Amino acid sequence: GTPAAKSDKTVTLTIDGQSVTVPEGTSIMRAAREAGIAVPKLCANDMVKSFGSCRLCLVEIEGKGGTPASCTTPAMDGISVNTQTDRLNTIRRGVMELYMSDHPENCAACAMGNCEMANMAETVGLKQNRYGDEGANHLAPSPIGEHGVNFKELDVSNPYFAYDPAKCIVCSLCVRACEEQQGTFALTVEGRGFESRITAGMDEPFLQSECVSCGACVQACPTGALQEKSIIEMGMPDHSAVTTCAYCGVGCSFKAE
Ligand code: FES
Structure with missing residues (x-):
């Protein structure tokens, strides 16, 4: 909301x-x-x-x-x-299809059910993506900036979480969460189109910012672009199964990976 x-x-x-x-x-x-x-x-x-x-x-x-x-x-x-309405649902599927073209198909966050974007694609009824995932693989023609940061380069500088620009849709929720929830102005959006990404400004990595590692940005991210390193280390699940907890008689189901 x-x-x-x-x-x-x-x-x-x-x-x-x-x-x-x-x-x-x-x-x-x-x-x-x-x-x-x-x-x-x-x-x-x-x-x-x-x-x-x-x-x-x-x-x-x-x-x-x-x-x-x-x-x-x-x-x-x-x-x-x-x-x-039909018109709105068509627009939403079109928008979602463009987002999915800028998101890797082989995404651990999606596979683990942590990706709000993947859930939203299902909600709006997106069944195919005509554009592939070229955007996620798109590399800037040459490294930019004085530190030579490529726009698709992972930022693993923070000890607790990592940022993967290939999964980022540049919605800026992380930037706003940092500013409004934490009162820190650590993050900004740089670049345009496929070459846009979140940085600490002046193409600096996250650790160079005023980031206090509060995690508000990670919590706000709807795509798995910002993830805790401990979760990333778990990697892609080999398989998953839905099972029923036998602890009490309620019969809650949960997903095991
Ligand atoms: Fe309203 Fe994104 S939720 S434009």
């Missing part, structure tokens, strides 16, 4: 036919969640201000043109919003 709005005034709107009343300033995405409707998203969460970069959360507002992002558009009194 998006952060809660603090207002005594309320607005009432309709989302997918359901009436919902929320504090003024609440995003349409959060209002939808109040109504039990999960709008697909990658670059928003409850902890940081919305940015509207991933374009997965687009919605339609009746009587208005366009497809605004529900994470950055405030709920307004009397509007009627649709979150699940």
